[in-house]
Amino acid sequence: METxxxxxxxxxxxxxxxxxxxxxPELGAHQVLVRxxxxxxxxxxxxxxxxxxxQMFDWEFPITVGWDVAGIIEEVGSEVTDWKVGDxxxxxxxxxxxxxxxxxxxxDDHLLAKKPTALSFEEAAAVxxxxxxAYQGLFDHGDLKAGEKVLIHAGAGGVGTFAIQLAKEAGAYxxxxxxxxxxxxxxxxxxxxxIDYRTTDFRDVVGKVDLVLDTMGGEVEKHSFDVVKExxxxxxxxxxxxxxxxxxxxxVVAKSIWLxxxxxxxxxxxxxxxxxxxxxIVGSTFPLTxxxxxxxxxxxxxxxAVGKIVLKVEx
Numbered sequence: 001m002e003t004x005x006x007x008x009x010x011x012x013x014x015x016x017x018x019x020x021x022x023x024x025p026e027l028g029a030h031q032v033l034v035r036x037x038x039x040x041x042x043x044x045x046x047x048x049x050x051x052x053x054x055q056m057f058d059w060e061f062p063i064t065v066g067w068d069v070a071g072i073i074e075e076v077g078s079e080v081t082d083w084k085v086g087d088x089x090x091x092x093x094x095x096x097x098x099x100x101x102x103x104x105x106x107x108d109d110h111l112l113a114k115k116p117t118a119l120s121f122e123e124a125a126a127v128x129x130x131x132x133x134a135y136q137g138l139f140d141h142g143d144l145k146a147g148e149k150v151l152i153h154a155g156a157g158g159v160g161t162f163a164i165q166l167a168k169e170a171g172a173y174x175x176x177x178x179x180x181x182x183x184x185x186x187x188x189x190x191x192x193x194x195i196d197y198r199t200t201d202f203r204d205v206v207g208k209v210d211l212v213l214d215t216m217g218g219e220v221e222k223h224s225f226d227v228v229k230e231x232x233x234x235x236x237x238x239x240x241x242x243x244x245x246x247x248x249x250x251x252v253v254a255k256s257i258w259l260x261x262x263x264x265x266x267x268x269x270x271x272x273x274x275x276x277x278x279x280x281i282v283g284s285t286f287p288l289t290x291x292x293x294x295x296x297x298x299x300x301x302x303x304x305a306v307g308k309i310v311l312k313v314e315x
Contacts, residue, residue, distance in 0.1 A: 001023070001033070002021050003103045003104040004103045005020060005021070005103070006101040006289070006290055007022060007061075007063060007065075008063050011054065012051070014046075014298060016049065017049070017290055017297070018290055019289065024098055024104065027077050027106060028077050028108075030080060030108060030110070031080070031106050031108055032073045032075065032077065032080060032089075032107055033075040033106055034071040034072065034074065034089065035072050036071040036105060037070055037071045037121035038124070038310055039068050039070075039100040039288065040125045040129070040130075040308050041296045041309040041310070042067065042068065042130065042300075043300060045297065046297045046300060048063070049065055057095065063099070064097065064098055064099040064101055065293075066099035066100035066311075067100060068092060068100055068125050069090065069093060069105055069107065069125060070088075070089070070121040070124035071088075071089065071090075071105075072087070072088055073085055073089060076109075077109070082109065083109060088114070088115040089113065090115045090125065091111050091112050091128055091261075091266065092128035092259070092266065093111060102288075103288075103313060109263075110263050111263045113128075113266035113267040114267065115270070116271075118273065118274050119273055122310045122312055123273075123280040127270075127280050128266055129158075131166075131269045132259055132261070133257075134159050134213070135162070136260065137236045137238055138163060138167055139166075139170070141234075141236050142234050142236045144170055144172055145170075148172050148173070149172065149173045149174075149210050149211075150211040150213065151176070151177075151209045151213070151224065152191075153177050153212070153214050154177060154303075155176030155178045155182070156178045156186060156306050157305065157306075158307065158308045159213075159215050161185075161186075164186060164191050166278065168189075168191075174191045175195065176193075177194075177196075177197040177220075178195075179196060179304070180196045180199075183196070201223075203226050208229045209227055210229055210234065211233070211236065212227065212228055212236070213238070214235065214236065215238050216239065217237065217239040221240075230252065231250075231252070232252075233250065234254070235254040237256045238256075241256040242254035242255065280307075280308070284296070284306075284309045285309075287314050288314065289314070292311060296309050296311060
């Protein structure tokens with residue numbers, strides 16, 4: 001079937017974004033077709049648009065960007081048993097050139113999770129990629145336990161807002177960095193200490209922590225080794241491979257992670273959202289149009305967006 005989408009036909013600046021019509025592949029036996037209500041922006045979107053992921057994903061054009069969806073199932077594949085037409089879902093679909101900046105998208109059935117009724121479609125669309133990145137960074141890779149101390153960089157961002165709440169829910173002590181205007185929000189999400197990175201070096205405040213979740217890279221990541229406990233500490237980066245020499249020097253685990261989409265894990269996060277133990281922070285909403293995506297990417301590229309940036313599919 002054909003779907004309207006915001007696509008790219010070459011790599012480049014925001015100017016390469018355009019509205020177009022895409023022919024979706026045939027629905028597989030274990031796939032569903034979703035009529036989208038909302039999707040969201042992640043930094044991987046504009047990194048892909050600029051061509052940085054070309055070696056990892058050598059796709060032909062046109063490419064529809066985007067890997068978050070909240071919507072309603074319109075059609076189910078021949079072997080789908082747990083889902084039916086009309087179900088409200090959210091998901092982080094498989095990484096293909098048929099992304100989610102579109103009116104319709106295809107999702108493998110094992111990646112689906114039921115949309116929490118307590119959430120709007122916009123709030124649900126903000127969750128999958130950022131929420132599971134936070135979850136996997138903290139627990140699957142970071143092995144965070146109750147009573148441990150964690151430093152979460154860029155707490156006001158998409159991954160950060162989820163990580164603070166998930167870490168608190170797990171019983172950890174949470175330090176986070178953010179500009180002063182976001183301190184109140186992050187304290188309301190459960191952060192124990194919020195450090196203004198503009199005026200304060202986090203190394204002067206934090207002491208030693210069991211885990212650092214880094215969404216920044218560069219100098220921030222390098223300095224984070226100074227606050228990780230020797231021998232038992234972990235540094236998990238969602239932006240690139242940490243310095244292996246520094247990791248050896250301190251005898252700590254330091255690794256870069258890439259999200260593994262997982263419907264069951266997303267359902268667990270959905271249960272926490274439904275029970276209001278955590279919440280989805282939507283900072284800005286734009287329409288799913290060429291101009292809307294352009295403006296949303298522009299905001300995301302500043303690295304100063306609060307919470308998640310959402311694209312709403314206009315009815």
